[in-house]
Amino acid sequence: xxxxxxxxxQVRDDLWRPLAGVSKRYVLTLSFLMAVALWGLIAWGYQxxxxxxxxxxxxPVFWGFYLVDFVFWIGIxxxxxxxxxxxxxxxxxxxxxxxRAAEAITAFAxxxxxxxxxxxxxxxxxxxxxxxxxxxRLLWPNFRSPLMWDVTAISxxxxxxxxxxxxxMIPDVAQLAEHATGWRLRLYKLMxxxxxxxxxxxxxxxxxxxxxAGIILAVAVSVHSVVAWDFAMAIAPMWHSxxxxxxxxxxxxxxxxxxxxxxxxxxxxxxxxxxxxxPHHFGNLAKLLLLMSLLWLYFTxxxxxxxxxxxxxxxxxxxxxxxxxxFSPEFWTMVxxxxxxxxxxxxxxxxxxxxxxxxxxxGILIGMWLERYLIIVPTLSxxxxxxASGRYSxxxxxxxxxxxxFAAMAALYLVFSxxxxxxxxxxxxxxxxxxx
Amino acid sequence: xxLYLSGSFADKKDAAQAIKQxxxxxxxxxxxxxxSDEPVEFPRGVLDRPSHMSLAVVSGAVLFFxxxxxxxxYTQQDYRLVTGGMPIFSFWPTGVVFYEITMLGAILTxxxxxIWESGLLRRDKSIPVPxxxxxxxxxxxxxxxxxxxxxxxLLQKAGAKSVAKLEKKAA
Numbered sequence: 277x278x279x280x281x282x283x284x285x286q287v288r289d290d291l292w293r294p295l296a297g298v299s300k301r302y303v304l305t306l307s308f309l310m311a312v313a314l315w316g317l318i319a320w321g322y323q324x325x326x327x328x329x330x331x332x333x334x335x336p337v338f339w340g341f342y343l344v345d346f347v348f349w350i351g352i353x354x355x356x357x358x359x360x361x362x363x364x365x366x367x368x369x370x371x372x373x374x375x376r377a378a379e380a381i382t383a384f385a386x387x388x389x390x391x392x393x394x395x396x397x398x399x400x401x402x403x404x405x406x407x408x409x410x411x412x413r414l415l416w417p418n419f420r421s422p423l424m425w426d427v428t429a430i431s432x433x434x435x436x437x438x439x440x441x442x443x444x445m446i447p448d449v450a451q452l453a454e455h456a457t458g459w460r461l462r463l464y465k466l467m468x469x470x471x472x473x474x475x476x477x478x479x480x481x482x483x484x485x486x487x488x489a490g491i492i493l494a495v496a497v498s499v500h501s502v503v504a505w506d507f508a509m510a511i512a513p514m515w516h517s518x519x520x521x522x523x524x525x526x527x528x529x530x531x532x533x534x535x536x537x538x539x540x541x542x543x544x545x546x547x548x549x550x551x552x553x554x555p556h557h558f559g560n561l562a563k564l565l566l567l568m569s570l571l572w573l574y575f576t577x578x579x580x581x582x583x584x585x586x587x588x589x590x591x592x593x594x595x596x597x598x599x600x601x602x603f604s605p606e607f608w609t610m611v612x613x614x615x616x617x618x619x620x621x622x623x624x625x626x627x628x629x630x631x632x633x634x635x636x637x638x639g640i641l642i643g644m645w646l647e648r649y650l651i652i653v654p655t656l657s658x659x660x661x662x663x664a665s666g667r668y669s670x671x672x673x674x675x676x677x678x679x680x681x682f683a684a685m686a687a688l689y690l691v692f693s694x695x696x697x698x699x700x701x702x703x704x705x706x707x708x709x710x711x712x
Numbered sequence: 713x714x715l716y717l718s719g720s721f722a723d724k725k726d727a728a729q730a731i732k733q734x735x736x737x738x739x740x741x742x743x744x745x746x747x748s749d750e751p752v753e754f755p756r757g758v759l760d761r762p763s764h765m766s767l768a769v770v771s772g773a774v775l776f777f778x779x780x781x782x783x784x785x786y787t788q789q790d791y792r793l794v795t796g797g798m799p800i801f802s803f804w805p806t807g808v809v810f811y812e813i814t815m816l817g818a819i820l821t822x823x824x825x826x827i828w829e830s831g832l833l834r835r836d837k838s839i840p841v842p843x844x845x846x847x848x849x850x851x852x853x854x855x856x857x858x859x860x861x862x863x864x865x866l867l868q869k870a871g872a873k874s875v876a877k878l879e880k881k882a883a
Contacts, residue, residue, distance in 0.1 A: 284749075284846040284847055285846060346866035351758075365781075408783070408787060414790065415791065416790060417787075419788065419805075419806045419809045420802065420806055421807035424809060424834050425808040425809060425812075428808070428809050428812040428816075429812045431801055431816070432813070432819070434822075435816060435817045435819060437814070439819060439822075439823050443823075443826065446747070451749070467822070469827070470833065470835055471832065472747060472835070473749055473844050474745050474746065474761060474831075475745060475746040475747075475748075475752065475761065476745070476750070476830055476831055477830040477831070477832065478750075478751040478752070478830075478832035479751075479761045480826050480829040481751075481826065481830065481831075482751055483763055483765045483766075483826075483829075484765065484822050484823070484825070487765060487766065487769055487818075487822050488822055491818045491819055491822065492819075493814055494815060495812070495815045498808070498811060498815070505808075530796055535850055536777035579870060655741055657862075664835075702750050
């Protein structure tokens with residue numbers, strides 16, 4: 277069911293309304309989220325002061341929650357830019373109310389994900405050693421190291437995502453500047469770059485967005501492939517796999533879509549945007565989510581089947597630990613929330629609704645976090661040298677930082693939605709149904 | 713001295729008609745600017761704005777690619793590592809870095825070219841800009857004083873809801 281035609285002035289009023297005023301509930305929510313985020317910063321400060329030993333990472337598991345969170349947040353970042361770019365390139369008209377909300381998720385998730393390599397550094401104050409600059413020791417970064425691949429990939433993706441988010445915001449902030457006062461006026465004017473709505477500007481914007489969509493698509497795929505290669509380049513059990521890159525890309529889009537559905541439902545409810553984010557949009561996103569769930573299952577099955585059929589002892593150790601050993605509760609929970617529940621809730625048409633899509637998405641986020649945990653921890657716990665096996669349990673510092681990132685993400689999103697229309701006003705032109 | 717007048721159109725077809733007639737009367741694309749609060753697509757040939765953005769983006773990407781290959785080659789050669797005569801520069805393991813920086817070049821060039829081509833930061837602020845109303849297309853015409861009346865008449869005949877003279881702002 278397509279949304280009814282809404283007059284332009286009402287579109288603008290409805291989408292600008294959330295920007296005006298700050299409710300008590302908003303202040304309380306933001307304060308709570310900021311407090312949790314601050315707690316995470318304190319935990320990180322404690323780790324910097326005391327040393328990385330306060331985290332639960334021990335030999336042989338040197339990649340614990342921090343790397344799980346890193347991969348998870350980089351995955352979530354695929355919500356926006358990738359989905360938005362695909363929908364833009366395919367001229368999917370229903371994308372219009374969805375894209376900005378999605379692109380904002382990308383920008384914030386990348387900022388958070390990009391912090392984990394720093395959090396994971398033992399001596400974070402030396403992070404600038406990763407930059408290629410002439411120094412007295414005549415040392416340059418090793419560009420062949422996957423760590424440098426990550427630095428360049430994430431920097432490029434973050435730059436591209438911020439620009440991809442910013443460019444289509446220019447017409448909206450130019451309009452906002454005409455009605456704003458005080459610091460908001462200065463902010464919007466600065467961001468509008470003197471936009472006047474001329475045909476030259478529109479043409480340039482449309483061309484730039486088309487090109488950016490193509491470029492960002494290629495970058496987004498490469499970023500999660502690079503994250504996958506961080507693992508696949510090591511000859512570790514169940515990591516050294518040729519399908520790891522596409523497996524990670526599929527997982528990233530899957531978790532990104534789930535994050536997007538949750539964010540859109542919260543926006544819809546709290547900002548009263550029921551006329552703009554309709555069951556039609558959620559229906560389409562739910563179908564995409566179902567497709568990604570099936571693809572995820574296919575990749576997971578293919579990955580595990582080849583290991584089982586190969587029957588290589590070291591790989592079978594990790595395989596066994598996942599399927600029926602000490603990691604099996606996490607494994608089967610992951611399968612249930614990533615496939616069984618979405619398949620029932622979204623696959624049966626009668627059950628598919630905004631609420632069930634959101635429930636499935638919450639489960640998928642949990643499942644995808646567990647998937648990253650199951651990729652990292654079992655392999656490191658059970659290395660090729662059996663005598664070097666070990667166990668991992670996260671410390672309060674890692675748990676605090678993990679929880680804080682979720683709070684930081686929500687806080688950033690709340691602040692963004694108070695500053696800018698979360699649905700692109702100029703793109704949401706009132707359509708006649710036949711034009712749609 | 714140039715004068716500016718603006719015609720407001722509720723219908724895109726009327727605006728296209730006005731542009732065609734103005735072009736027949738000797739006005740060039742630089743004399744005509746359309747303002748709107750959403751993109752307006754005219755049929756090909758009405759008010760085309762040729763663009764070199766794609767070419768610029770490819771050039772930017774190639775430039776960044778060459779720069780990063782050169783930089784990585786230089787730094788790897790400069791790294792005083794004893795390799796026993798083995799080559800220290802290898803193309804494939806650094807391929808990801810080359811790829812990402814090439815794409816960064818494409819992204820930055822797109823942004824730069826967008827700002828250049830749209831004329832955002834180099835607009836002459838003394839040239840008046842009509843205020844845009846929702847769902848209205850404004851056609852701004854630059855003309856000589858002796859052409860003013862004829863242009864005004866042409867806009868009205870083409871179906872403009874209103875035609876107004878735009879005053880130049882102090883630069």
